[in-house]
Amino acid sequence: MSSKIVVNVQTHITRIALLEDEKLVELLVEYPDAKRIVGNIYKGKVERVLPGIQSVFVDIGLEKKAFLHISDVSTDAASSPDVSALFRNGDEILVKVIKEPRGTKGPRVTTRISIAGRYLVLIPHSTVLGVSRKIHSARERFRLRKIAREFAPGKFGIIIRTIAEGKKPAELRRDFSELIETWERLQVKIDKSIAPTLIYRDAGFTESIVRDIFSSDVDEMVLDSRTEYERIHRYIKETAPNLASKLIWYNGKQPIFDHYGIEPEIEKIFVRKLQLKKGVSIVIDHTEALTAIDVNSGGYLGKGRDKERTILETNLIAAREIARQIRLRDIGGLIIIDFIDMESRESRRAVYQDFKKSLKSDRAKFSILPISDFGLVEMTRQRVRPGLFEQTTEPCPYCSGLGRILSPDTVIAQIERYLLRLSDSIAGKDITLVVHPNIACEMLADNAQLLHEFRRSFKSKFDVLSDITLNPSEFKVINSATGDELK
Missing domain, CATH: 3.40.630 (Aminopeptidase)
Incomplete structure (x- = not known):
């Protein structure tokens, strides 16, 4: 199976497409004002303890408070069945974001701190040694475990990532050393920092894709930004120099997603x-x-x-x-x-x-x-x-995300009921009904027969004014003489 990563960098958006056998299978999008925070580590302050749902809200310095459930508390601490026995308001705790904010909800966090490298995930304060479940070969799993035990004999927990399959011991050892250096720097920052504050920022959007997906199984990674290409090239040279030749800068006249036939597939999404x-x-x-x-x-x-x-x-x-x-x-x-x-x-x-x-x-x-x-x-x-x-996307301003709007007949029936409530105050006056163009067309059909019926029923003269800015289900009843809206 052929595999390709295509990166489109624009002023207000970065898009990364993963192609398998020339077919789009994954699309990742990031906007400049919505940077990813999954993987970030924060020194937070407990804001509120909720024993009823065994959860804690933590201030990590963001607009929305982070949510910490007892199931996301490190194993030793979670031996206590009551979250109120573990945390008190004002406690400073170290947490890692495991889920982005969504809607009205803040990010979800865990106290199980880990740092991802290219081939390994380092877990401080742990002795676990695990291998990715996606590495199916028992022989390869045994080999990787044996290598890991040689350079990390129980001092740190390690998870061996899928991308480590087939890699040499020296590559894994180098990744482990870099992770240890990172953790030692973080410990100094943790001790000096006052909560709430960011302690560690995970790899950026494009770098995380390089770290997690770009491997020898990928045929090429193509970018249309020279700046991004050079930045990723430096990163690859340091972490996986054997992949540098697979990194390509695209400078064609045709937009990169058009060139690879990706844009039509995106429209179908x-x-x-x-x-x-x-x-x-x-x-x-x-x-x-x-x-x-x-x-x-x-x-x-x-x-x-x-x-x-x-x-x-x-x-x-x-x-x-x-x-x-x-x-x-x-x-x-x-x-x-x-x-x-x-x-x-x-x-x-x-x-x-x-x-x-x-x-x-x-x-x-x-x-x-x-x-x-x-x-x-x-x-x-x-x-x-x-x-x-x-x-x-965002909810439709007309239907509020429902996907359907009121039919013209239903809106006209609403207008008639509204006029009934105002019947005493509109009698004998000239009235202008301000409606959406679709409703106006319906009301003026059949030589404005509907307006003639309104005139007989309410003893008033009616005109219709079309207003494209109105929601199709909105309308206004205006006193034509004064311009006042009648309510």
């Missing part, structure tokens, strides 16, 4: 209904509680055995694209997928296994339940930051 091959379609709806994904056949499914075979094929097509879209849109939290009902257990098992296989490359942690008798798949996916849809 914001489409609710995706049309797939053989008439299959999927519909993705986001709600406050979960994301619902519906599979539609879009055509005749046949009868008997042919029908079951066609349904299986339809669901398999949908499952692969759903896996891609979940990863591409970075959908987190609870996800419910409604596949077309399958009578055969074997068919349900085949779709379930294929769906899991399609998610194998996903870097986020996830958990999937088998397909139920109703054809539903329930899954959860790790949410580290707001999803792409949430990052790049």
